Amino acid sequence: MQEKERVQKIIELMKQEYPDAGTRLHFSNSLELLVAVVLSAQSTDEQVNKVTPELFSRFNSAQELAAMDIEELEDLIRGVGLYKNKARHIKGLAQKIAVNYAGKVPGTFDELLTLPGVGRKSANVMLSVGFDQPGLGVDTHVKRVTRRLGITSGKNSTQIEKDLKQLIPVSLWSKSHHLFIAHGRAICQARKPRCGDCILAALCHRCEV
Numbered sequence: 626m627q628e629k630e631r632v633q634k635i636i637e638l639m640k641q642e643y644p645d646a647g648t649r650l651h652f653s654n655s656l657e658l659l660v661a662v663v664l665s666a667q668s669t670d671e672q673v674n675k676v677t678p679e680l681f682s683r684f685n686s687a688q689e690l691a692a693m694d695i696e697e698l699e700d701l702i703r704g705v706g707l708y709k710n711k712a713r714h715i716k717g718l719a720q721k722i723a724v725n726y727a728g729k730v731p732g733t734f735d736e737l738l739t740l741p742g743v744g745r746k747s748a749n750v751m752l753s754v755g756f757d758q759p760g761l762g763v764d765t766h767v768k769r770v771t772r773r774l775g776i777t778s779g780k781n782s783t784q785i786e787k788d789l790k791q792l793i794p795v796s797l798w799s800k801s802h803h804l805f806i807a808h809g810r811a812i813c814q815a816r817k818p819r820c821g822d823c824i825l826a827a828l829c830h831r832c833e834v
């Protein structure tokens with residue numbers, strides 16, 4: 626079987642298994658999504674969703690967020706990991722959006738990458754979830770699952786992203802990001818993959834059965 630065909634079969638099976646795969650972050654506009662995505666680094670979506678209702682109630686614009694006192698911001702996001710760094714990033718990105726982008730979250734990959742705290746994964750998520758454009762972010766789940774499946778042998782997220790984007794049709798980039806995450810959470814877990822329960826086992830290089 627050709628590699629592209631194998632990957633498409635994997636995606637097809639996951640689509641059937643996880644029909645509702647998508648972001649679990651709560652937000653109501655692109656600025657809130659951006660803040661939630663920055664908060665989600667090395668934290669669970671559940672932890673993020675606990676702190677964002679109160680945080681989002683404190684600002685209505687990038688200008689208001691930029692003007693927020695850093696200690697107040699830290700207090701509001703204390704429930705997520707690395708909150709001090711994230712508070713600085715959030716204040717910094719709000720300032721940049723207010724000054725450089727007239728208060729609107731920019732919608733291109735390169736512009737998103739100029740914002741504090743926004744790396745390739747976050748920029749890809751913003752494109753796909755926030756702007757309905759193709760994006761394939763590589764987080765810890767995507768990295769682990771795709772390496773185990775043998776879709777990539779890339780050691781870092783940038784290489785993995787490149788490999789995946791070559792093998793997966795553009796129209797499936799966004800969906801496959803969510804599907805790999807769903808599969809990583811449910812079955813192909815970090816400490817002990819549940820290969821015996823896995824719908825992809827026959828297609829998996831780590832665990833062909």
Ligand code: SF4
Nearest residue numbers: 813818820823829832
């Ligand atoms: S067969 Fe095992 S290693 Fe391969 S994707 Fe499934 S759970 Fe992960």
